[in-house]
Structures are given as C-alpha cells and as structure tokens.
Amino acid sequence: MLQFGVHDKPDVDALAACLDRSITITGGNYHDDDLPASDASVELQLTGIPAAEQRYLVRHYRIDREHSNAYTVWLEMGSPQDPTPQQYARLKAAGQLQLLESPPWIKNTHGNPEFAFTLPRQAVSLVELSW
Numbered sequence: 001m002l003q004f005g006v007h008d009k010p011d012v013d014a015l016a017a018c019l020d021r022s023i024t025i026t027g028g029n030y031h032d033d034d035l036p037a038s039d040a041s042v043e044l045q046l047t048g049i050p051a052a053e054q055r056y057l058v059r060h061y062r063i064d065r066e067h068s069n070a071y072t073v074w075l076e077m078g079s080p081q082d083p084t085p086q087q088y089a090r091l092k093a094a095g096q097l098q099l100l101e102s103p104p105w106i107k108n109t110h111g112n113p114e115f116a117f118t119l120p121r122q123a124v125s126l127v128e129l130s131w
Helices: 070-076 085-094
Strands: 011-019 022-030 040-045 055-063 105-107 114-119 123-130
Touching: 011 040, 022 040, 022 114, 070 085, 114 123
Parallel strands: none
Antiparallel strands: 011 022, 022 123, 040 114, 055 105, 055 123
16 A cells, blocks of 8 residues: 555555444545545444443544534635634534434344444544443
8 A cells, every 4th residue: 555555446545443342444435636536335243242242332433524523514614714703613513423323222142243334535433342
C-alpha cells in the first residue's frame, strides 16, 4: 500500500481487540481517489465468544461524509475562517463520534455472532460488541 498506493480496488480492512466482556472492531474502506463509489459489504463473523450469553449489544459508530465529520459541515457553512460562536458549536458537535443507528441486540449463534453492514468509501466504522 505504501509503495504502490490504492488505485485498482479499495482497501477494506479491520482490526479487533477484546477486553473483559466486549470486543471492539475498527474497519475502514480506503481508496486514493476520493470519488463516489459503491459501498463495501462487510460481514463480521466472530468466534470464541462465550456461548452461554444469549445476546449481544452492538454499538456501531461511523466517520464518513455524513457522520462525525466537522469538515463536511464546515464546507456546507461556506468554509468560514472565523466561525461565529453558533457555527463553532455546530462544528464541535459535528466532530463528535456518532452512533450510526440505535444499538441493536443480536442473538447468540453458538458463540459465533454475526453482524453485517455496508461501509462507504473513505469511511471508518467502530463496532463494539458487548455482553
């Protein structure tokens, strides 16, 4: 990636960490060209989670053009160099990490929960699964 860049197909990748009663997965959809493109389909299939748990809470946060993105809001404002206090408050709120949707509960499937979503180009998702 560093040597040749990302030109043919987007780089969709993830990293996971486990702590106590939760797993956190960070995934991104990157391409060097910041042009409109189809969303990537992502299917998370997790193993090794306690099978005794009946369900899992999924919190899905997103950074993209429409979520957790003060830059997009700043552009929509006309790129003010000296934002008013109201504009600054709006920019500050837009830059906070936002849930993509209301957190759903998913059922346990023999200790192997599955969670699917689409990920736009140039976007990052943070998925927290807790039990």
